[in-house]
Amino acid sequence: xxxxxxxxxxxxxxxxxxxxxGTHCTSETDVFRIKLNNNSSIKxxxxxxxxxxxxxxxxxxxxxxxxxxxxxxxxxxxxxxx
Numbered sequence: 001x002x003x004x005x006x007x008x009x010x011x012x013x014x015x016x017x018x019x020x021x022g023t024h025c026t027s028e029t030d031v032f033r034i035k036l037n038n039n040s041s042i043k044x045x046x047x048x049x050x051x052x053x054x055x056x057x058x059x060x061x062x063x064x065x066x067x068x069x070x071x072x073x074x075x076x077x078x079x080x081x082x
Contacts (some may be wrong), residue, residue, distance in 0.1 A: 010035050010037035011037060012037050012042070013036075014034075
């Protein structure tokens with residue numbers, strides 16, 4: 001099989017959070033010592049909110065919350081039990 005990889009050969013970030021205190025961590029490893037990509041070919045893109053997606057997300061979260069009638073009903077039910 002032929003595999004195509006889309007990951008860059010050089011990273012844009014340096015992983016500096018490795019402090020050698022974990023179970024399987026040693027300071028002798030060179031896994032996180034990599035060559036950084038100094039080519040600044042990353043371009044700024046405009047960020048636009050997708051109004052249709054936002055409306056669908058709002059509807060989804062509104063359905064998670066019980067209706068006012070159900071909330072009143074459950075509140076009264078709890079009060080009666082006490």
